[in-house]
Amino acid sequence: MATETPGRDESWYGAGEEVDRIRGAAFKWACLGATLFGISMVFVLLLYVAVDAIRPFSADAGWYLAVGLAAVVPTVALLAYYVRRDREAGWVGATATALPAFCLLVGSGVAILVIEVFPPHEWFAVVPALGAVVAVWAVHQRVRPDPVEFERFGVVALAALVAFVGVPGAVPSLEAALQSALLWLNWPTMMLYSFAGPIALATGILIARRHESRRAGAVATTLTFAAGVVSILLAPAVGVDDYLLVVVALSVAVPTALYAESVLRSGENVSGLALPVVAYVGIAVAAVVVETYGFTGPAAWLDWEFLTEPHSRFPQRAGIYPALVGSIMMMLVIVVSAFPVGVAAALYLEEYAPDNGATGRVVSIIEMNIGNLAGVPSVVYGLLGLALFIRYADMNTGSVVVGGLTVGLLILPIVIISAQEAIRAVPDSMRQASYGMGATRWQTVRNVVLPEAIPGILTGTILAFGRAIGETAPLLMIGAAAVVFNAPGAFTEQFSAMPRQIFAWSSEPSAEFRHGVLAAGVVTLLVVLLSMNAAAILIRNRYQRR
Amino acid sequence: MSNENVTTSDTGTDTDFQTDDDQSIASPTPGSEAVETGESTRTTGATHTVIESRDLDVYYGDTQALQNVSIQIPEQQVTAMIGPSGCGKSTFLRCINRMNDLIDAARVEGDLLFQGKNVYDDDVDPVALRRRIGMVFQQPNPFPKSIYDNVAYGLKLQGRTENLDEKVEHALKQAALWDEVKDQLDESGLDLSGGQQQRLCIARAIAVDPEVILMDEPASALDPVATSQIEDLIDELAEDYTVVIVTHNMQQAARISDKTAVFLTGGELVEFDDTGKIFENPDNDRVEDYITGKFG
Numbered sequence: 001m002a003t004e005t006p007g008r009d010e011s012w013y014g015a016g017e018e019v020d021r022i023r024g025a026a027f028k029w030a031c032l033g034a035t036l037f038g039i040s041m042v043f044v045l046l047l048y049v050a051v052d053a054i055r056p057f058s059a060d061a062g063w064y065l066a067v068g069l070a071a072v073v074p075t076v077a078l079l080a081y082y083v084r085r086d087r088e089a090g091w092v093g094a095t096a097t098a099l100p101a102f103c104l105l106v107g108s109g110v111a112i113l114v115i116e117v118f119p120p121h122e123w124f125a126v127v128p129a130l131g132a133v134v135a136v137w138a139v140h141q142r143v144r145p146d147p148v149e150f151e152r153f154g155v156v157a158l159a160a161l162v163a164f165v166g167v168p169g170a171v172p173s174l175e176a177a178l179q180s181a182l183l184w185l186n187w188p189t190m191m192l193y194s195f196a197g198p199i200a201l202a203t204g205i206l207i208a209r210r211h212e213s214r215r216a217g218a219v220a221t222t223l224t225f226a227a228g229v230v231s232i233l234l235a236p237a238v239g240v241d242d243y244l245l246v247v248v249a250l251s252v253a254v255p256t257a258l259y260a261e262s263v264l265r266s267g268e269n270v271s272g273l274a275l276p277v278v279a280y281v282g283i284a285v286a287a288v289v290v291e292t293y294g295f296t297g298p299a300a301w302l303d304w305e306f307l308t309e310p311h312s313r314f315p316q317r318a319g320i321y322p323a324l325v326g327s328i329m330m331m332l333v334i335v336v337s338a339f340p341v342g343v344a345a346a347l348y349l350e351e352y353a354p355d356n357g358a359t360g361r362v363v364s365i366i367e368m369n370i371g372n373l374a375g376v377p378s379v380v381y382g383l384l385g386l387a388l389f390i391r392y393a394d395m396n397t398g399s400v401v402v403g404g405l406t407v408g409l410l411i412l413p414i415v416i417i418s419a420q421e422a423i424r425a426v427p428d429s430m431r432q433a434s435y436g437m438g439a440t441r442w443q444t445v446r447n448v449v450l451p452e453a454i455p456g457i458l459t460g461t462i463l464a465f466g467r468a469i470g471e472t473a474p475l476l477m478i479g480a481a482a483v484v485f486n487a488p489g490a491f492t493e494q495f496s497a498m499p500r501q502i503f504a505w506s507s508e509p510s511a512e513f514r515h516g517v518l519a520a521g522v523v524t525l526l527v528v529l530l531s532m533n534a535a536a537i538l539i540r541n542r543y544q545r546r
Numbered sequence: 547m548s549n550e551n552v553t554t555s556d557t558g559t560d561t562d563f564q565t566d567d568d569q570s571i572a573s574p575t576p577g578s579e580a581v582e583t584g585e586s587t588r589t590t591g592a593t594h595t596v597i598e599s600r601d602l603d604v605y606y607g608d609t610q611a612l613q614n615v616s617i618q619i620p621e622q623q624v625t626a627m628i629g630p631s632g633c634g635k636s637t638f639l640r641c642i643n644r645m646n647d648l649i650d651a652a653r654v655e656g657d658l659l660f661q662g663k664n665v666y667d668d669d670v671d672p673v674a675l676r677r678r679i680g681m682v683f684q685q686p687n688p689f690p691k692s693i694y695d696n697v698a699y700g701l702k703l704q705g706r707t708e709n710l711d712e713k714v715e716h717a718l719k720q721a722a723l724w725d726e727v728k729d730q731l732d733e734s735g736l737d738l739s740g741g742q743q744q745r746l747c748i749a750r751a752i753a754v755d756p757e758v759i760l761m762d763e764p765a766s767a768l769d770p771v772a773t774s775q776i777e778d779l780i781d782e783l784a785e786d787y788t789v790v791i792v793t794h795n796m797q798q799a800a801r802i803s804d805k806t807a808v809f810l811t812g813g814e815l816v817e818f819d820d821t822g823k824i825f826e827n828p829d830n831d832r833v834e835d836y837i838t839g840k841f842g
Contacts, residue, residue, distance in 0.1 A: 146705075356650040429687035435648060437700040437750065438677030447699070448689060 046526070052519030054300040062295035070289060071282030078278050086271065092263055093275030098534075100256045100276070105531050107251025109328050111244045114191075116325050116487045120243050124190035125179035127198060129163040132174060188232045191243040196228030199250055203258070210265070227253050302520035310485045311501065315512035318505075320521050325487035326400065326480075326495035327469055327528070333404020333491065334411070334468050339461060342415030346457075349416075350423040351445055367420075374413035381410040382477025390478060398479035398494045406474045411464040418460025422453040455543035462536035466529050472499040498525045594621045596758060596788045597642055602656035604637050604646065604813070611637045612813040615656075619805075624780060624789045626799035626821065629809035630836070635792045637813070639760050642790065643679040644672040660758075677704060680751035684763040686743035688735030688750070693718075693727050696735045696746055700754035713753060720786075721749035722779055741772025748779060752787070759783060761791040765798065777802050796837060800825050808833045 082090030114123060136159035140152055166173030172180075182190075200221045208217025231249035235242035260273060290297065301315075309319030353363040385406025389395045395402050426449050434444040481496045482504035488495040496504075502521040505513050597619040604612040612634045619625050627635040637646065644665060646652040657664050665675055677700075688696050697714045701707065714731075718724040723745045727738070735746050744764060751759055761780070765773040780802050783789055793799050799806050800821060807818040810832055817824060817833045828834045 354650055360650070427687070429683065429685055430689060432645070432648075432683060433687045433689065433747070433750075434699075436643070436645060436676060436681035436683070437703060438673055438675075438754070439700075439703050440673050443703050447703075452690060 049519045049522050049526075052515050053302045053523040054298055055516075056298050058296075059298040060296050062293060063290055063297050066289040066293070066295060067286045070286035071279065074282050075275070075279045078275055082272070082275070086269070089269040089272035090275075092269040092272030094272075096256070096259060096263070096273055097276040097279050099259055100252050100280075102531060102534060103252045103255050104248065105527075107248040110251060111247045112325050112328060112487075113332075114244065114247055116489055117329065117491075120187040120190040120194070121179055121183060121185075124182065124185070124194040125175045127194040128178055129173070129175040133159045133163050187243040188235075188246070191246045192225075192228050192232065196225055196246055196250055199254060200224035200228070203254055206258070207261075210262075224250070224254060300520070301516040302523050306517075306520050307524070310487075311483045311504075315510060315517050318513070318517050320498060320501060320524055322484045322487040323496045323498045323501035323521075324524065324528075326403075326484070327497040327499075327525075329400045329488060329491060329495065330404045330407065330497055331465060331469060333401055334408040334465060337405055338408035338412050338415050338464075338468075342412050342461070343419050343457060345412075345416045346419035346423055347445060347449075350420055351441065351449060370413045370416050374417060377473075378410055378471055379473040379477060381406060382474035384409065385474055385478045396492055396494065398481055400488050400491045400493065400495045402478050403475055403480055403495065403497065404491075406478050407468045407471050410471060410474060411468045414464040414467070415461050418464065419453070419457045422456025422460060423449060425456060426452040455540055459536045459540045462532055462539070466532045466536075469497075469529055469532070470499055470525065472503055475500045476503075498528070593623065595619065596621045596661065597790070598657075598659040599638075599641075600657040600659070602638070602641065602654070602658055604634070604641060604655075605653045606649070607651045610813060612641070615813075615815045617807060617815060617818050619788065619790060621788050622784060622786070623804040624784045624791060624802055625805045625807065626803035627790070627792045627807045627809060628794070628796055628799045630811060631794075633809040633811055634813035635807075635809045636762055638809070638815075639762055639790060639792050642758070642760055643676045643681055645676075645681065647672050677754060678756050679758045679760060680754065680756035682744070682747050682751050682759065682761045682764045685767050686740055686747055688738070688743050688746050690734060690736055692732050693735050693738070693746060694731040697749050697753050699750060704754065706754075717749040717753035720752055720783070721745045722775065722782075723749055739772070741768050741775055744768060744772070744776060745779065748776075748783075752783070756787065758788045758790065761789065763792055763794060766794060773798075796825075808836065810836065 078093075079090065082093060114120065118126070133156065137152070137156050140147070140155050144151070163174040166176060203224045204217040204221030206217075207220035208214055211217075228246050228250055231245045232242045235245045238245060240248070263270060263273060289295075305317070306319045307324070308321050309317060310322045311320075312318045349363065349367060354360045355363075385402060389402045389405055390397055430448050430452065431444055434448045439447070475497055480500050481494050482500060484494065484496045498521060502518055502525065505518040505521060508514060508517075595618045597617075599615050599617050602612055602615040603610065615634075615638060617638075627638065629635050640646045641654060641658055642660070642665070646654065654666055658666060660675065660679070663670065665672075680700075689699060691699070694714055697717050698710055701710060701713060706713075715724060715728075718727065723742060726742060727746075730737075735743065738746060744767075748759075748764075764780075765776045768776065777798065780789055780791065784804075791799075791803065803821045805818065806821045806824040808816050808824060808828075808830075810816045817828055817830045819829075824833065825837060828837065
């Protein structure tokens, strides 16, 4: 009984520290130490590279004063207000501020494609040809609402064939015909009709649905199209080619305006919209002040010229543009090749493959080996690409397609595994519900499993693409050029990618290359990668269930 | 409600373990017991048999889940399946619409006839079968779609999209949910409460106008109020549909069912008879022990 030992009884509540917590505390601090060590190492490295790329100490005090007072101080003050008073509005503000910057990056990517791969007259021909296919589909749906099996698919496929392929050697495709027939239009007009037009229409339809008013839709369409016209008229003042400015301006303006409109319409957290206004007006004011008083900003390696010029013997003039274009085109090939194959494989393994019996064992061996494939060194994939695509399939050495397919193979296992996980996360009760309603397996996959799994699949896949864009070793193996002076104009041309270009700069004898230019390249690569990860997070948040 | 019924039964005369077919057909004496047992006022006359199993055995790998089950389920009545956990009652339910096909290890032997046709014949498409036999599960499992799309799902699958709005409205009214959700048809089915979700699942199942509705413990995840709403609903549904319901809750079986089948451990059907007979005067000692709470 407790009464027999009075000394013990007094401190039953633990004042005598009989409960040993030292080991637990030590473990906790060790874990914290590991976390801080890891994060600070990465942070120091990034800071080091960023300082090399931007050279903040080369700016004079007036520049810092102007930028600080006009842009940084008001923005930080406003942020502090949001953090203390109104977090929800703060999030709205942060989104509204980040959205234009993010859209600018994406819009620039599209503009690069317009410059290098689809010049305006080709783009202009593709859009109406695509429109014709969609029109055929719509008309067929009206005329024959109950088609026999595969009838609609056949009709649409035929329309696509006429629109894009034609009869080789005899009848040109619709697209080719349009391309040659409409050459008399100038490029700005082409972009206006083929880029601003569809976007204006889509915006109008979206607004009309949101407001349930055709008039609102018509106003939105007109405004969007007018924005396109204005950007063409303003182009000489900005100093960018007019047909490109349409692309960039609309990519930034339309999503931003739509977001602002949805915030205003909901009427909640409207005060958050002050943040982008303060931040961007502040930057503009700072720019004007710096211009008027003639302050010198930092002599950054990472500047406009670096982004738009090719490599040069002189570090001051060297740029990353062709490699940037190469990386973007390579990503396109990777997306088109690895995404559908990976998702299809994951769907088969999760939804169709049997779990038991002899085939079940084969399937589980395959699944295990997909995991192993994800761990195979990337040099080996480079060798595979060299043997398969260049030696065997006889494609051009170091071309964009070969690079994209090789790196696509490299990330395929990761895409499969992440897609499998997303599909597995769809609750089985939903499949049961669907089958119980008399759905076939295909109907269940299409209507229930895929819509539920798509956000997870996209998140995982975009992270895999983030890894793909930084891969260097496979590019070395397939003979991607160290340095190219012209961006590739087609997917079969030789290219260089950003990591390959950075690797080439690292072996330059001049210290300015190895420290300055290389750091600028690394920052560019990181910005592209981070914006892809940001897109993954955005998609995940957008689709996450309440 | 009918606790008295459960406890006042006197010992059955014989200890016959096997219920044979003849007994289960012959026993219904029109409309006497059912009236006493619960709110259900349907006559338990000798009606047409919709589902019939003959010597049904089910195995999951090497373990046998059902042994020699023979039963005849009558049309437009509520048939309850009760028994302890793991006795095979859910397995039997899932055999009826071949949901067990989705489990690779499951193997079915014996005959299971729906409208006189063995559903395990090679020429029976389980998808077509499930379109005539709807199912409601233990956990409410609406799709993460709008309420409207949830109810319209089965109709769209079958391409029956004419007068979709009316059919959705009709199904929601039948499931006693229309008044609560008619202004929020575009909102997600997952935003409803648990009981509403389960009624949505019932609406989804009856929207395609099946002949039979299978319910696998439809109220076990719900609170008492929602449970009683579901029970009222089942009572109404039996006017148009044949309902087969698995339940853990013996009082629930006594309240809502016309016929009751008792499964006991090992996957055998021990007794099948009118609900009043089972709860007042079961033939089988083990059934009586189970119902009075001495076992299980």
